Amino acid sequence: MAQRDGDGTIGKALSVMDQVANFGRPVKFSELLDGSEFPKATLFRYVQALTNQRMLRFDPDRNTYAPGARLMRLAHAAWEQSSLAPIARPHIDRLSEIVGETVHLAQLDNAQVLYVDKRNATQPIAMFSEAGKVGPAYCTGVGKAMLAFLDEDTLSSVIAQQSFHQFTPSTLKNETELRAELAEIRANGYGFDREEHEPSIICVAMPILTPRGRILGALSVTSSTTRTNLAAMEKLVPELSKTSQAIAAEAQDWRFPDINKSQTMGA
Amino acid sequence: MAQRDGDGTIGKALSVMDQVANFGRPVKFSELLDGSEFPKATLFRYVQALTNQRMLRFDPDRNTYAPGARLMRLAHAAWEQSSLAPIARPHIDRLSEIVGETVHLAQLDNAQVLYVDKRNATQPIAMFSEAGKVGPAYCTGVGKAMLAFLDEDTLSSVIAQQSFHQFTPSTLKNETELRAELAEIRANGYGFDREEHEPSIICVAMPILTPRGRILGALSVTSSTTRTNLAAMEKLVPELSKTSQAIAAEAQDWRFPDINKSQTMGA
DNA sequence: AAACTAAGTTTCACATAGTGGAACTTGTTT
DNA sequence: AAACAAGTTCCACTATGTGAAACTTAGTTT
Numbered sequence: 001m002a003q004r005d006g007d008g009t010i011g012k013a014l015s016v017m018d019q020v021a022n023f024g025r026p027v028k029f030s031e032l033l034d035g036s037e038f039p040k041a042t043l044f045r046y047v048q049a050l051t052n053q054r055m056l057r058f059d060p061d062r063n064t065y066a067p068g069a070r071l072m073r074l075a076h077a078a079w080e081q082s083s084l085a086p087i088a089r090p091h092i093d094r095l096s097e098i099v100g101e102t103v104h105l106a107q108l109d110n111a112q113v114l115y116v117d118k119r120n121a122t123q124p125i126a127m128f129s130e131a132g133k134v135g136p137a138y139c140t141g142v143g144k145a146m147l148a149f150l151d152e153d154t155l156s157s158v159i160a161q162q163s164f165h166q167f168t169p170s171t172l173k174n175e176t177e178l179r180a181e182l183a184e185i186r187a188n189g190y191g192f193d194r195e196e197h198e199p200s201i202i203c204v205a206m207p208i209l210t211p212r213g214r215i216l217g218a219l220s221v222t223s224s225t226t227r228t229n230l231a232a233m234e235k236l237v238p239e240l241s242k243t244s245q246a247i248a249a250e251a252q253d254w255r256f257p258d259i260n261k262s263q264t265m266g267a
Numbered sequence: 268m269a270q271r272d273g274d275g276t277i278g279k280a281l282s283v284m285d286q287v288a289n290f291g292r293p294v295k296f297s298e299l300l301d302g303s304e305f306p307k308a309t310l311f312r313y314v315q316a317l318t319n320q321r322m323l324r325f326d327p328d329r330n331t332y333a334p335g336a337r338l339m340r341l342a343h344a345a346w347e348q349s350s351l352a353p354i355a356r357p358h359i360d361r362l363s364e365i366v367g368e369t370v371h372l373a374q375l376d377n378a379q380v381l382y383v384d385k386r387n388a389t390q391p392i393a394m395f396s397e398a399g400k401v402g403p404a405y406c407t408g409v410g411k412a413m414l415a416f417l418d419e420d421t422l423s424s425v426i427a428q429q430s431f432h433q434f435t436p437s438t439l440k441n442e443t444e445l446r447a448e449l450a451e452i453r454a455n456g457y458g459f460d461r462e463e464h465e466p467s468i469i470c471v472a473m474p475i476l477t478p479r480g481r482i483l484g485a486l487s488v489t490s491s492t493t494r495t496n497l498a499a500m501e502k503l504v505p506e507l508s509k510t511s512q513a514i515a516a517e518a519q520d521w522r523f524p525d526i527n528k529s530q531t532m533g534a
Numbered sequence: 535a536a537a538c539t540a541a542g543t544t545t546c547a548c549a550t551a552g553t554g555g556a557a558c559t560t561g562t563t564t
Numbered sequence: 565a566a567a568c569a570a571g572t573t574c575c576a577c578t579a580t581g582t583g584a585a586a587c588t589t590a591g592t593t594t
Contacts, residue, residue: 007316008580009276009552014320014337021344030570039554044572049274053281054377057349063571067345069376070281072383075342076399077288078334082324109336110321116339132343275551276581297541306583311543330542 012038016046017055017067026064075132083107083116084208084217085131088247092119092219095243099221099236104203106142107217108150109134111161113143116217138162138178139171141193141205142218147178148185149207149215155182171196190237192230193220200225204233206240208248216251219244279305283313284322284334293331346398350374351475351484352384355514359386359486362510366488366503371470373409374484375417376401378428380410383484405429405445406438408460408472409485414445415452416474416482422449438463457504459497460487467492471500473507475515483518486511 019036020027029047036043047065050056054070080086088105096103096119105117113135137143137158147155159175172178185191193203205220221236274281286303287294296314303310314332317323321337347353355372363370363386372384385397404410404425414422426442439445452458460470472487488503 007319010280010313010316011320013277014322017341021341024344024348026348028570033570040571041554041556041573042552045552046277048572049277052274053278055281057345066348067341068349069345069374069381071338071342071345072350072381072399073376073401074284074288074334075338075345076401077291078324078336078338078342079399081291081293081333082335083339107336109340114336114339130343132339132346134340134343295541300541307542308544308583308585309581312581315543 013046013050020056020065021067026059026066028064084251085117087250091243091246092117095239098239102222104142104220108146111137111158113137113140139167139196141191141203141220144181144185145191145205145207145218146215148182149209167197168195168199170194202230204236206244208244210248280313280317287323287332288334293326293333295331350383351518354517358510358513359384362506365506369489371409371487375413378404378425380404380407406434406463408458408470408487411448411452412458412472412474412485413482415449416476434464435462435466437461469497471503473511475511477515
């Protein structure tokens with residue numbers, strides 16, 4: 001789970017960022033120190049520099065560090081430029097209106113699923129997933145839909161990084177099971193989540209592919225077994241497919257404006 | 268506008284991140300090099316390390332760099348831990364439903380306004396589409412509402428960093444005008460945006476203050492002169508005030524769970 | 535097709551910038 | 565008041581990052 005470095009000071013400092021982020025709550029210096037590969041003085045300097053840079057926020061009352069505000073501005077730029085979300089937005093709006101269930105847009109990042117956008121069901125069910133949230137690839141609809149269309153080299157490297165943690169009784173248990181499932185998804189062009197990540201949560205997922213077959217991301221419609229079933233969900237496939245193709249088409253065309261200096265953002 | 272460094276390699280690398288983010292579009296290496304303080308080889312190594320770390324994404328087809336996906340996961344953690352947004356969420360939902368207009372939640376970051384959440388009345392949340400966006404402090408409702416409650420030391424440092432760019436005829440022109448406005452806001456407990464940032468866009472803004480008077484953020488309700496006017500907007504002040512106080516109260520109590528080891532996030 | 539040009543990448547001698555053991559300071563517990 | 569833990573600073577050492585220049589592509593021009 002730890003982010004291996006290798007890029008000198010930059011990599012090491014970023015591994016500290018990950019460490020802080022993974023705590024999921026403000027964390028004391030000493031807590032970071034245990035479980036850190038770095039000696040006290042070194043870690044201290046990193047944390048100090050990162051705090052100066054507002055990549056971390058220090059709470060003087062509680063003596064804790066948390067991920068800082070600068071990340072949000074940078075991430076906003078990442079979201080606009082490196083994700084499908086801005087392109088996909090109108091299409092997802094439309095899909096969500098038609099199907100009336102939760103819609104997710106995800107991309108593959110570092111062998112994990114990164115959710116980049118979401119539309120809530122009209123009658124939302126308890127479950128939180130937001131832009132920026134990450135999840136496992138081997139047991140989510142969007143995850144498997146993307147894995148199914150990776151080239152073999154990338155795929156085996158990604159599979160090697162899966163934990164195969166058994167979230168529910170239906171969670172796929174190992175590479176063999178996963179590969180069988182992926183073959184099926186490849187054949188059908190879409191896949192399901194059969195309560196593999198959370199009990200009673202099911203979904204249909206559809207990859208978003210370039211004309212040449214490169215995987216850009218995935219779309220899914222999520223619901224719960226208390227409300228519907230897989231057979232009913234499968235009926236949404238044509239809508240999903242249409243949406244996915246529309247997004248892929250636009251992603252191809254989309255070029256950023258070539259006007260160089262035109263930042264109107266004041267101050 | 269450039270992010271001054273001073274924290275060794277970490278600060279320098281992050282200044283490159285800002286530079287890339289500020290372009291607002293994927294950028295070529297040579298474009299970064301012009302307007303960079305770093306020599307070619309040095310910049311190259313930074314960009315390479317950042318790309319390895321997925322802080323930048325390299326597009327081999329177009330030879331361009333853009334902010335990378337890792338930022339989004341980190342920012343998600345920042346949003347959850349270092350912003351008022353998770354606490355404020357239900358209150359903002361409620362407010363947005365009552366007033367039926369656009370609601371913003373913002374914090375002060377580095378002398379700028381950082382929007383951390385938003386409600387669009389009809390449309391649901393798309394997280395980083397608005398959250399993470401930055402804007403000027405001296406000519407927005409939320410910006411001025413926060414500046415009004417800073418201590419003098421911080422305030423003068425922040426004012427020194429304002430550009431006083433003239434967005435519209437009503438934009439405040441200089442420190443004197445701004446300070447007069449801030450005094451008024453301090454007296455009333457709330458402030459307006461009188462088309463100071465965008466023509467025809469007006470808002471009422473309310474600070475979110477701790478019991479001891481420290482500024483946590485600000486709330487605003489935004490509308491347009493085609494639909495309403497300031498006098499009508501002022502009628503919303505009691506609702507805004509109630510919401511702001513509710514958020515402040517919760518922010519005080521809110522402590523992250525003290526359970527140390529309980530990460531259930533698989534893989 | 536050879537000659538030119540610009541963009542991107544690698545090299546390598548050099549010194550700056552980062553390292554980390556240990557000592558110190560501050561705050562908390564017995 | 566002594567003992568302990570957490571956080572911060574010091575400083576000699578050298579690993580790391582530096583950047584001018586050389587090289588290698590890729591894209592144009594003659």
